[in-house]
Amino acid sequence: MNDPRELALGLYDDVLQGKPLDGALGRIATALGAQTGFITRLPMQHGRPAAAMDFTRHRIRAEPMEDYSAHWMHLDPRVGVVDWGREGVYNFARLLPRHRFEESAFWREWGRQMEPCFHTVNVIVAEKDDVVAALALHRPPDAEPFDDQDEAFLTALYPHLRQALLAQSRLAGIERQADLREAGLDAVPQGVAVFDAAGGMRHANRVLEKMAAQRDGLALGPEGLLPSDATALANARYALRLALAVAEGRIRLLPDGMHFAIPRPSGRSPFLVQTVPRRDGANGRAAGAVMVVTDTAARRLPSALTLQRVLGLTPAEADLAAALAGGRTLAQQALKRQVSRETLKTHLATIRRKTGCRRQSDLVALVLRLGD
Incomplete structure (x- = not known):
């Protein structure tokens, strides 16, 4: 069996390089003689997992994992015998009699037809009263159950596995927030x-x-x-x-x-x-x-009537605000209206007072935001 320290270094290296943990999961499974395994995040509801998500898989196809999360997890007797609020290593050979698992509807109707995930050991990582991640490793029915030596190996690896899973979960959360912002x-x-x-x-x-x-x-x-x-x-x-x-x-x-x-x-x-x-x-x-x-060339400007209603402007003030937002200058508007620039400056000062805009550029930005 591999040295837990070597596997720990591999875990940290994968996290620091931003790699998925598939390789590390495979190395842990091989060290324990497990045929299959997965790492997943588990949102909790009433103290039990409500779903499984963000799977990292070792020799398990994606389709069974998605089917398990959506339809079969709540029927899995292994879920009901774990204290999901307590971190650590769980060997189901100690927690769940073999006959009870074999007789369950979960195993008879679905489990044995899918991946041979019979003998199971779980590692639970929790933070702030919510399960962040779980590692599950499996052996087929005809193999030996996980024993004391296997548990001791995972217990020695546990602190490093916990840090790696929490770090990956936090980094994934940051990336999701960045994706949402973008x-x-x-x-x-x-x-x-x-x-x-x-x-x-x-x-x-x-x-x-x-x-x-x-x-x-x-x-x-x-x-x-x-x-x-x-x-x-x-x-x-x-x-x-x-x-x-x-x-x-x-x-x-x-x-x-x-x-x-x-x-x-x-x-x-x-x-x-x-x-x-x-x-x-x-x-x-x-x-x-x-x-x-x-x-401004691609934006559709709001009508003067809209500016009157929304900003409380007079028809003349609304017409001037729309013209400025459209890129025209005070001089151009003065020439068009046959009035002095000073008169339009007075109108502009009144518009800024009504709208709370300190600058003409602020007024233009406000008007443009009211457009389609």
Whole structure:
């Protein structure tokens, strides 16, 4: 039988390299003369496993495991004799008489027709009153049951196996959270770039990748947004530095310069970019920054009537807000309406007061969010 320390080193090596534990499971099974085995996470309900998930398998096909979890687990007599809240090694040769298992509906109707998982030893790993993982190893009916030597071997391996299974479970949880965050960002209609505290771009959602694929004044690189316009590129870098400074607490108030436009060689309306600091909600430390990019040419602007109803604007104010969100300037609107720019500046100040927007760029972002 192998040295438990050698198997422990293999477990840690697989976890550190991000490998699945199939290889480690196979080595443990071979050391114990087990024919089959699996590792699974077990969500609990009323103190018993409600399902099995995220299987790591050794010589067991996926289909029986899925069928077991969905339809047969609750009939398995082995489930009922384990104290699932207590960690350790469980040898079912001691806990469940052989005749009782052979006579069970589980074995007669399903188990013996599938994999020969008869003699069984389980290793239970729990944390915070919830089972995180379980290792199960099996021998066929005509083999010898697991004995004291096998239990002692698993008991010696247990501390290392526990650490490896908990580490893998936590890493999987982090990956699932990251997947959910990325899926959520992909559902946002604007382009989104997420930066870490050092200013490196960690994620660009699909909308932003599609904007860059247009090759119309905007590209993406490891350092983030790369406008083809030199001024816009300088503005992007400056806005990111400001946001990181706010996130780190070096600047107390949100400064000007965190919003900018990216001109487009095609002549279409520019990309509008809003930059915001990002902090870790758990400890309040700086986490980086986020840039939200709006393609005004692709967005359908809300009607002036919608702006009147939602923002409480007058018809003239709503018309001006919609025009600014559409990329037109105060000078263009003054010429169109045959009024002075000062008059429109007064209207704009009233609009900002009604909407709570400190800057024109904030107002534009608000109006665009009301669009389809």
